[in-house]
Amino acid sequence: MQVIPVLDLLDGHVVHAVRGERSRYRPIRSSLCATSDPIDIAHAMLHATGARTLYVADLGAILDRGAHVDVLAALCVALGEDVAIWLDAGFSDFASMRALFERVSLRCGGAAASLVPVFGTETLTDARAIAEADAAGYEPILSLDYRGGRALGASHGDSAWWPARVIVMTLDRVGAHDGPDMDTFGSVRAAAGERCLIGAGGVRHGDDVALVGHAGAWGWLVGSAIHELRLGRSVFE
Structure with a gap:
């Protein structure tokens, strides 16, 4: 079971996401480093x-306040092709996704091969x-929000159009310390067949990581628990 770190971008900063209430997001205060620089x-x-x-959730793009093109390009260059960047930028269709990917690629001199599009059903x-x-x-990747x-x-009910990788995103569990939504994850698991399922929201500690792994999650998106150092090293080994 893979723990996948989450970066939420807003106004040039990494912000602390809580329950999907984006108007209340503020620059992150992380125990990992004394900055909110992406x-x-x-x-x-x-x-x-x-x-x-x-x-990476580009909240600027999702909220129609402008995509973080320069930041995304800098991330592609800084992290290189060995790190895959799953990007949700509020894509409404393929054209909007391709346009942003092309802008980022031009800005970083073609170093955007690591970008993977995430299409969220919210947008x-x-x-x-x-x-x-x-x-x-x-x-x-499809994010069922x-x-x-x-x-x-x-529609979430007809799984025929789902791709090989699907995220189960429970927005009101993000950063809320309420634990993962196993009911929602289980209902998607039943419909997903052999698809690779990734959960999002609610993981607080190592016991939660074990719980979602046993429930069939390939991975889980995690932010707050990493910043707050609440996951033991054994979780990542």
């Missing part, structure tokens, strides 16, 4: 976890984007 935080989280995958309006991105070689037990956006 490059420093990314290096610190990857070093702390040994992870080779970083999940996705054209489900054909998954197949189109896959055909173009991007290996897309939930809040308060309610599915957000595009």
Whole structure:
């Protein structure tokens, strides 16, 4: 079971995400390093976890306040091709995803090969984007977004259009110290077949990591528990 560090970008900073209440997000105060600079935080989280995958939520793009093109380009250069960057930037369709990827690639001199698109149902309006991105070689990930037990956006019930990797994102559990939403994860697990499932939200400590691993999660997106040093080293070994 892989612990995948999370970076939430807003106004040029890494911010502390809590329950998906984005208007209340403030620059992160991390025990890993005394800064909210995205490059420093990314290096610190990857070093702390040994992870080779970083999940990035560009909240500027998701909130229609402008994508962090320069920051994303700098992350691609700083982390190199050995670290995969899963990027959710509020894509509504394939065209919007491709346009941002091309802008980032131009800004970083073509070093954006590590970027992987995440299409969240909260913002996705054209489900054909998954197949189109896959055909173009991007290996897309679908994020099934939930809040308060309610599915957000595009239909979650028909799994035929789901790609090989699917995130179960419970927004109101993010940064809330309430534990993972095993009911929602279990319902998606039942529909997912052989797909690789990644959970998001609620992991507080090593016992939670063990719990979600036993429930069939390939990985889990984690932010607060890493910054607060609440995961023992054995979790990452």
